[in-house]
Amino acid sequence: MRARTTRTRLGRKLRIGAIASILLLAVACGDGEDAQDDTTADADAGDADADADAGDADADAGDGDATAAGDDLFADLDEISIVVPGSVGGGSDTQSRLLAPLLSQYLPGNPTVTVENAPDVPTITVVNDWHSNAPTDGSSVLISSTSSVFPALFGQEEANYTLDSWIPLAGVTQGAVAYTTADTGITDPTELYQSDEEWIYAGQTALGGDTPMLLAFEIFEMSNAQAILGYDGRGPSRIALESGESNINYDTSASYLEHVEPRVAEGEFVPLFSFGQYSGGELVRDPLFPDLPHIGEVYEAAAGQAPSGPAWVGMEAMLPARLGLNKIFWVPEGTSDEIVEAFRQAFVEINEDEGFVAEKEDVIGPYALALGDDVVAGVENVLRVSEDDIQWLKGWLKDKYDVDV
Amino acid sequence: MFEAAVDALGVLLQFETLLWLLAGVVIGVTVGFLPGLGGSVGLAILLPFIFGMDPVNGLVLLMGITAISNTADTFPSVMMGVPGSASSQATIMDGYPMAKRGEATTALSAAFIASMVGGIIGGVALLGTIFIARPLVLALGTPELFMFTLIGLSMVGILSKGAATAGLAAGFFGLLIGTIGPAPRVPITRYDFGIDYLILGIPLPVLAIGLFAIPEVLDLLARRQAISEVAEQRGSRMAGLKAVWRNKMLVLRMSIIGNVLGIIPGIGGNVIDWITYGIARQTCKNNENFGKGDVRGVIAPEAANNSKEGGVLLPTLLFGIPGSGSMALLLGGFLILGIQVGPDMVGRNLDTTLLIIWALVLANIVATSISLGMTGPIGKLATIPAARLMPFLIVVMTLASYQSRRSWGDVATLLAFGALGWAMKQIGMPRAPLLIGFVLATPAERFLGISMARYGYEWLLRPGVVVLGLLIVVLIAWGTRKGSSRLAASADASFYEAER
Numbered sequence: 001m002r003a004r005t006t007r008t009r010l011g012r013k014l015r016i017g018a019i020a021s022i023l024l025l026a027v028a029c030g031d032g033e034d035a036q037d038d039t040t041a042d043a044d045a046g047d048a049d050a051d052a053d054a055g056d057a058d059a060d061a062g063d064g065d066a067t068a069a070g071d072d073l074f075a076d077l078d079e080i081s082i083v084v085p086g087s088v089g090g091g092s093d094t095q096s097r098l099l100a101p102l103l104s105q106y107l108p109g110n111p112t113v114t115v116e117n118a119p120d121v122p123t124i125t126v127v128n129d130w131h132s133n134a135p136t137d138g139s140s141v142l143i144s145s146t147s148s149v150f151p152a153l154f155g156q157e158e159a160n161y162t163l164d165s166w167i168p169l170a171g172v173t174q175g176a177v178a179y180t181t182a183d184t185g186i187t188d189p190t191e192l193y194q195s196d197e198e199w200i201y202a203g204q205t206a207l208g209g210d211t212p213m214l215l216a217f218e219i220f221e222m223s224n225a226q227a228i229l230g231y232d233g234r235g236p237s238r239i240a241l242e243s244g245e246s247n248i249n250y251d252t253s254a255s256y257l258e259h260v261e262p263r264v265a266e267g268e269f270v271p272l273f274s275f276g277q278y279s280g281g282e283l284v285r286d287p288l289f290p291d292l293p294h295i296g297e298v299y300e301a302a303a304g305q306a307p308s309g310p311a312w313v314g315m316e317a318m319l320p321a322r323l324g325l326n327k328i329f330w331v332p333e334g335t336s337d338e339i340v341e342a343f344r345q346a347f348v349e350i351n352e353d354e355g356f357v358a359e360k361e362d363v364i365g366p367y368a369l370a371l372g373d374d375v376v377a378g379v380e381n382v383l384r385v386s387e388d389d390i391q392w393l394k395g396w397l398k399d400k401y402d403v404d405v
Numbered sequence: 406m407f408e409a410a411v412d413a414l415g416v417l418l419q420f421e422t423l424l425w426l427l428a429g430v431v432i433g434v435t436v437g438f439l440p441g442l443g444g445s446v447g448l449a450i451l452l453p454f455i456f457g458m459d460p461v462n463g464l465v466l467l468m469g470i471t472a473i474s475n476t477a478d479t480f481p482s483v484m485m486g487v488p489g490s491a492s493s494q495a496t497i498m499d500g501y502p503m504a505k506r507g508e509a510t511t512a513l514s515a516a517f518i519a520s521m522v523g524g525i526i527g528g529v530a531l532l533g534t535i536f537i538a539r540p541l542v543l544a545l546g547t548p549e550l551f552m553f554t555l556i557g558l559s560m561v562g563i564l565s566k567g568a569a570t571a572g573l574a575a576g577f578f579g580l581l582i583g584t585i586g587p588a589p590r591v592p593i594t595r596y597d598f599g600i601d602y603l604i605l606g607i608p609l610p611v612l613a614i615g616l617f618a619i620p621e622v623l624d625l626l627a628r629r630q631a632i633s634e635v636a637e638q639r640g641s642r643m644a645g646l647k648a649v650w651r652n653k654m655l656v657l658r659m660s661i662i663g664n665v666l667g668i669i670p671g672i673g674g675n676v677i678d679w680i681t682y683g684i685a686r687q688t689c690k691n692n693e694n695f696g697k698g699d700v701r702g703v704i705a706p707e708a709a710n711n712s713k714e715g716g717v718l719l720p721t722l723l724f725g726i727p728g729s730g731s732m733a734l735l736l737g738g739f740l741i742l743g744i745q746v747g748p749d750m751v752g753r754n755l756d757t758t759l760l761i762i763w764a765l766v767l768a769n770i771v772a773t774s775i776s777l778g779m780t781g782p783i784g785k786l787a788t789i790p791a792a793r794l795m796p797f798l799i800v801v802m803t804l805a806s807y808q809s810r811r812s813w814g815d816v817a818t819l820l821a822f823g824a825l826g827w828a829m830k831q832i833g834m835p836r837a838p839l840l841i842g843f844v845l846a847t848p849a850e851r852f853l854g855i856s857m858a859r860y861g862y863e864w865l866l867r868p869g870v871v872v873l874g875l876l877i878v879v880l881i882a883w884g885t886r887k888g889s890s891r892l893a894a895s896a897d898a899s900f901y902e903a904e905r
Contacts, residue, residue, distance in 0.1 A: 011793045014786075087733075094737045120810045122604050200859070205592045228858045230590030230851050235726030236670065243543040245859060259725065259747050359741070403592060 073342055074111040077139045080104075081116040082329070084143055085126035092143045092327055093117060095172060095364055102356060106346040123147045124158050131161035136334040138343070141169065144328050146209055149321045153385055154207070154394065154405045165333040167340050168379045170347035171370035174326035175253035175286045178213065178272045178295075179260055184247050189272040189293065192220045193302030199225040199248050202240035204233060206401035211318050212275055213250050216295060218311035218396070220302075229401070248272075252323075253288050254365045273298045278324050278381055283316070288366055310392045317389045320381035325370060328379065344372050410532060413759035416461060417767065425462040426764060429469020430771045434477065448734040460742045464757075465764045467738045472524075472714070472768035476776050479516045479707065480783055483509060484632060485798065487618040494840065495682035497617065498564075499695065499702025504632055507639045510784035512703050514645025517773045517780065519656055519704040520711040522649065524769030526660035527667075527712025531719070531762045535751050538668050538719040545669060548864035551852035552873035553669055554845050557676035559877045560683040561838040568835055575829065576838035582607060583846020590854045602814030611806040611815055612843060615822025618802055620830040623823075625791040632794070633787040642780060648700040655701060656708045659685060663709025667716020670726055677713045678706035679841055687883050711769055715762065722750045722758060 074080065080103070082096040096115045104113040118126045127148045134140040142148075144163075151159035180186055184197075199222055203210035206229060217225040228246065231237045234255060240246040251260055263269050274286040276294030283296050295315075299307040329347075331340060350356050351369045370378050397403040416422070432451065448470055455463045479496055481487040486501035488494035496516060503512035558576070565572020585596040586606020597603040625632065649656060659681045666677045685705035686695045695702045718735075720726045725746045727733035739746060750758045786794065806819040829836050856864045864870060 011789060014789060014793060014797065090733070094740065098741070120605055120608060122601075125601060125604075202855075205590075207592055228855055230855050230858075232589075232851065233726070235720075235724055239542060239670070239724060239726070240547070243546055245546050255725075258745055263748075 071109045073338060074107060074109045074138060077111055077137060079112040079114055080107075080139050080141060081114050082141045082143055083126065083130050083134075084115055084117050085121075085123040085130075085148055086145070087117065087120070092145050095327060096143050098359065098364065099350065102350045102353060103343075103346055106349045106353075108342055124151055124156075128158075128160045131166075131332070134332040136332055136336070138331060138335060138339040140332070141343070142166070142330045142332075144330060145326065146322055149328075149382065150207060153321060153382075154390060156405060163379065164383055166330040167333065167335055168375045169329040169331060169340065169343045171325040171329070171375045171378055172327040172364055173277070173367040173370055174323045174365060175277060175288055175367070176212070176250050176275045176323055177253065177256045177260070177286075177289060177292065178216065178248065178250040178275070179256070179264075179269050180248045180272060181241060182267055182270055183244075184270075186270060186272075189298045190302035192222060192272065193299065194221045194223070196223050200246045201225065201227045201248050202231045202237040202246035203227050203229050204231055204237070205229055206397055206403045207405060209234075209322060212315050212322055214401075215311050215315040215318070219295070219299060219307060219309075219315060227401070250275075252326075252365075253286070253367070254361075257288070257366065275319060275323055278320060278378075281381075283319075310389075311396070313389055314393045314396070317385040317393070320378060325375065325378040325382055328375065344375075347371050409756055410759050410763075413756055414763050416756075416760055417465065417763045422461060422465055423767075426465040426469045426768055427771065429466040430473050430768055430775065431469075433470040433473030433772070434775060448738065451738075455738055455741050458742065460744060460757075461760065463738065463742045464744070464761060465768070467735055468761060468764035469768045469771075471735060472765060473772040473775075476517070476520055476711070476769070476772045479513065479520070479776070480779075481618075483512045483516060483703070484783065484786060485618055486621050487802075488613045488840065494613070495678040495706035495837075496703055498682060498837065499697070499699050501621075502696070502698035503640075503700065503703065504787050505634050506698055507633045507787070508644070508698070509633065509787040510638065510640030510642060510780055511644040511648065511700065512640065513780040513784055514640075514642040514777060515648045515700050516645075516703050516707040517777045518646055518649045519708040521770055521773035522653075522656050523660040523663065523708030524711035524714070524773070525766055526657060526708075527664040527715040528762050528766030528769070530661055530664045530712065531715040532759075534664060534668060534716065535719060535723075535758060535762075539723055539748065539751065541668060542670065542720060542724065545869065546856075546864075546867070547852050548856040548860065548867055549869040549873060550669065551849065551856055552870050552877075553666075554676075554849040554852060556873065556877055556880070557680055557841060557845050558849065559881055560676075560679045561841050562881055563683045563687060564679075564837050564841075565835050568833065571832075571834040572838045575834055575836065576842040579839035579842025579844075580846045580849075581842075582612075582839075583843040584850070589847050589851035600814070602810070602812055602818075605810075607818060607843070608809040608815070609844065611809050611818045612822050613840060614802050614806055615819045616826035616829075616836050616839065618798075619819070619823030620827040622791075622795050622799060622802075623827055624830070626795050629791060631788050631790050638784065638788060640784060642777065645700075649704060652701055652704055655685060655689070655705060659705045659708040660712040663711075663713040664716040666709075667713035668719045670720040670724070676841065676844060678710045679837070681709035682706045684880065687880055711773075714769075715765060718761065718765065722746050722761070723748060 082100060082103075084090075084092045084096050086092045093115065100113040100115050104110055107113070127142070127144070130140065130142050134142070149163065152162050186192075199217070201210075201213060201217070203213065206214060206227070210227070210229070214227055217227070225248075228240075231240060234251060237246070237249055238251065238255075238259065241249040260269050260271075264271055271289075271292055273295045274289045274292045276283045276296065277286050278284075283294055285292065285294050285297075293301070296307055299312075329343075331343065347369060348371050351371060394405050397405055417426075448467065451466065451470065455466070458466075479500070482494070482496040483500035483504050486497045486504075488497055500512045500516065503509065561572060561576035562569070565576070583606075585603055587594050587604075594604050662681055662684065663677055666680065682702060682705055685701060686692050689695070689701055692699070692701075717732060721732045721736055723746070725736060727736050736746065744757060745754065803816060803819060806815045809815045826836055829839075860867075
């Protein structure tokens, strides 16, 4: 009898606890129509705090920053979501989380801006969904990266979208530098040209961030260059280089500056070339690395003529998508001009915000945001890939790396 | 170096800093408690707030959240035999049988105390391992990483004693299921059968809950019992403490092993507790009770999985390579705080590293203390009749699975593996090997593929590979010599008692 009483009491407590927990869950998870992100509920409360947070970059700015005209542009929206087709903590995610409170601050009417992830859902699925269903009232902004852009450029059948219908708001530029270890004995990048040394590169996959590097091997006619694919990212690739498993590598600018450049001075690493940036339709030196020749220059110095040929054209086609505008913020087709303008203006102001300028280097990277006309021009660069270029690239990927696109 | 460590501790032990640490732990507990959310979400939510925070405070906040996520999932492991997240998997082997015997509280408290001690030892060990970490990682090529996954896979054999064929079959099946989804080295997906849900493979939490929890729930309901088969609760926190004290050398050994293994990038925290469980089982005397509720089977993996956190931190700090999702977020947090990771972390920025280590140790102590405090009430859950507890648990588990991808596929997968797990339990096929095979499929394939592509067959002759290979042989053979015949005789092929 006694045991039973204890159990009943406990059972009752448990029932209450269970009901309470379920209610709590329902509240936490059942926010709005498409409760896609648990962080939404908390982030809403949080965003209001973020502006007021002591020590936060926003402390200086006041509401006066918002454009006076059109304050009600976003008034009907509960919130604006930045849709990130990637996992929490990844590059797109961290950048979006940095920008969300700033957008909220600089958009007219200070709407709430949150970040919506879809971890564990394939990128293409997320983008397909956004392409078909995103509302045109400015409440849904997509951040794209190479994994969203390449499938569209290559016309992969799983991608139901093309980029030419979307409207770009701002972009994040990226750069890259190729380098090797001092052990290889190479002192001048022109030595790469027609080199028959055994070059080994540790990369992730043939179609993706590594593609420009793989194309570089073709451009330089390095007959004995081998790409070992399957490494789990840039980090393991760098470890492979340091442990001798590979002997040539590249890093994006921020990583290069952080991990490689200090050791160049110590003689451990040898920079070879940068992949450059596009300015006015021409490939020029990367402004972050003014002393480093870009890949076209190295080729020209080695071969005595400007680079040409399908590999070169293919690489030029890939560069804007891979580097020039590595991440792009978009709104869907049909969004009104005023909303687009409001976003673009907000980004301009963010770019000048002191706090942003101070913090961004760590997260966005060392380049300025691509804004307004620049981002439109940049997108045109991305899209000017011709059908022939794509066909050549597909054929090359199939022949050399057995990748079906 | 010693003064630097003391200095760093001094920085940590300031009131405001400690408050931030506590805040981190509390947030971690709150978020971790809600099913399906888990530690990484807590970190993600906090990321925007860290901008502009004082780096020290921001750092301890991050460490506070990271520390707790590893600790709280011991509860489902012991109470239900459900491998919570990556860290508390092997604990189910002996923790759950103990709960059934009415010793849930002992198991839980032994687990937490071992975790606490393991975490402290791991933290202290870090002070030494940070210096060997870089050379160690650089000395390990991909072939050696493959050998480590093989060590993990050999656990399948060790854990299948007495049911070798069944265990191996389960292990191979796990490997097969692990291939569903994106291939590690080429941009294709395998075995998705045109179903969207399978494009990314099977999510581990759903598989684990389905495979281990559902069969238990069904059995308990069928038998109309409580988790504890004994009405009297014989466990106590003191008993747990005494158990840890009695086995202090085991704790020490496992902590060091866990810490060192954590440093190796690629094998992932997932397998470390299985490996340490297997090693403990092979090397402990009188180990015939392992798998039936030997408290050492709880202490060993728990000590290791907290100390491994320190180890796993090292590739993140030294190379900027996150070993797991939470590490990736942590890295993001570091970026935001302006902390540069890289070789300088043992050079110019050693003081930051030391602070991180101390914060981890301290957060670990706080987290395990909180958990210890909760063992009383939660331990009593074991006495609740199944008919009352199970419906609640089923709802919670289903919701937790649904959080995986927020798709009906989650629920379908849960049911499918639930059915499979139940069937395996009935015929006495061990399920742990399936889990291990599943977890190791992708890294094993990745590393083997890279090794072959890079070295041809020559990688087999590398000294590191040979040494690790011999280690595997030794580990397996050792167990075979020691009283395995007794094991084979008494084994009923399933690793949870399965006295039906």
